[in-house]
Amino acid sequence: MGIEISAQYVKELRGITGAGMMDCKKALQEASGDIDKAIESLRQKGLASASKKSGRRTAEGLIESYIHAGSKIGVMVEINCETDFVARRPEFQELTKNIAMQIAASPQVEYVDKESIPNDIIEREKTIESGKDDICNKPENVQIQIVKGRVEKRLNELSLMDQAFIRNTDITIRDLVNEKIALIGENIQIRRFVRFLLGEGLEKVNPNFSEEVASMIKS
Template sequence: MTVEISAQYVKELRSMTGAGMMDCKKALQQTDGNLDKAIEVLRQKGLASASKKSGRKTAEGLIESYIHAGSKIGVMVEINCETDFVARRSEFHNLAKNIAMQIAASPQVEYVDLESIPQSIINKEKLIEAGKDDILKKPKAVQEQIIDGRVKKRLNELSLLDQTFIRNNDITVRDLINENIALMGENIQVRRFVRFLLGQGITNTSPSFSEEVANMIKS
């Protein structure tokens, strides 16, 4: 019988090892929820090394591009690793392609991670939430809790690494990168990206074109 593991336990193991969420959950299930034994399992599989590699310099890598069908959405993303050897591996190229496609399919994403979001944006989101009618009717202490929760949700929507991976809804983009760090044995970082939408900024864009782009993203 599969042991039921709490999300808090999975989160704790992930913070200790840097391994992906699903890998942590499986390790905990395999060890009946024993954290120490679960860490050993992840180490044996080479999955408990992502956090240790996170501080290592990434001076190599590649720039990947993706043009969606119809040539109306385009993405360029820089993915870095430690050596040219890993940069040439097919697995690294596949990772870069998947991340480029993820960005194309995530119209709200603007930053690599939460740490990249400027404080001015965070303050702006707090002001927006604080001014909503349903908030003003709540007690002060409750207002702060609701605002914090909504702002956190909004910031997660802006962060690439916190998106659910489009090809596997059980993991995030961060988990995907950590799995590849374990696979290839090097630190891997998304440095920057840009997303192009045909007609963006042109005020006379027709409603039918907007609907077409929305349908392309869902496809």
């Protein structure tokens, strides 16, 4: 069994390399916590290149659609890469299909990532959490920490990139995308998506057929 590695240490390595969280954790465990050895290991495996590619222009890619069984949930998502050649690769096409399915399975998700969440939404969540009865009698510094933690959790729920991948819950969608960046060698960006739910926003009426027939007879 590998040594215990703190989440902060994993986050630090990820910030340096751009590799996925699970890859960083595994590399640190294999290197007995030595961050330099972990960086070297990730580079050898080709997993430390995602951050270097993150600034590259992405103007190619695919628009993927997914209709769930029963045709009551539908998704369209645009995922960009750098070249049309990569857009045609099966690995990229598999990624787009997996992400479309992920969106269909994540009804709480509204934004690509936390950076895309408008500030007014964040402030609203802070107001909601600050007004909850279960923290009103706690010291102010404790309230601040509780609200911060709850808001962060809520923002994670709204962010597609922070969702656990439905086919491998040990990684997030961000980790999945970074793995494909390392594999394919191009920048990949989820640009936008829309999720359709049949009848969403419409009032559903259960018709009373006897009343309907009576009305037709009277007219």
